[in-house]
Amino acid sequence: MTMRAKIAAALLALGLTTAPAFAETIEVKMLNRGENGSMVFEPDYVELKPGDRVKFRVGHKSHNAASIDGMVPADYAGFKGQINEEIEVSFDTPGFYGIKCSPHFAMGMVMLIKVGEAELTEAFRKAEVPGRARGRFDAIFARIDQAKAAQ
Template sequence: MNHKMLAGLCLALTVAPLAWAENFEVRMLNRGSQGAMVYEPEFIQLEPGDRIKFLASSSGHDAVSIDGMLPAGAQPFKGRINEEIEVAFTEPGLYGIKCLPHYAMGMVMLVQVGAAPLSTLKIPADAPERAQKRFQDIAARAAR
């Protein structure tokens, strides 16, 4: 009997953190509250283990992690155009996400996992000008 109780306790301790994870949705849009070619919301603060489902609310969009804008140990991801993708954010830090077809138009979003300071945001120098500007604007709005 004690072995069954111990096994049950071990299982509960293993599965419990997964039950605490939250799920969020982000819409990929042609037009939103912040203009054309946007993710809504453009900024989300998560805890490690939380998940985001990127919804293909308008056609022609995807969600792709940006090289150089992932925390150490985070797995890059690449969604497909016009398809939903669900991503678990397990590593604390800042994540930059882009829509590959509309990156030059500034279609990006920022995800903060844990207590990573927004001041540590590093935008790649080779990012398109509109994407750099939108990341700066997103970080400024999020810091308020």
């Protein structure tokens, strides 16, 4: 085998073994104040492909990121970061994921993640959450509905 053929074979093998590296990582900040008021995730809605990751960054102290029971795909185990911990979470299962800051959930510190092709169900939209969180989720749902209607 010529040197050129060896190099081509090595590059081909490398390309095939690094395919998962194409997964994207989105950064989400946990803030005391942002574009949508106080106690927010920015952005508060992201769309991912299965296998993409979200890195939850500490913009201000005393926040964490955690999945909300009843607002994740049925077989998802969930996650809960520690206070002031920057964590990176992989989202492999298509569906919607409700995310909260545990200490500020009642203050409406929530966000929504869509993975792959998924439809918002009425049950998901009506999941039980505190009042301010309900208002923020309803605003996100309205933006999703508007974008869908514009297509």
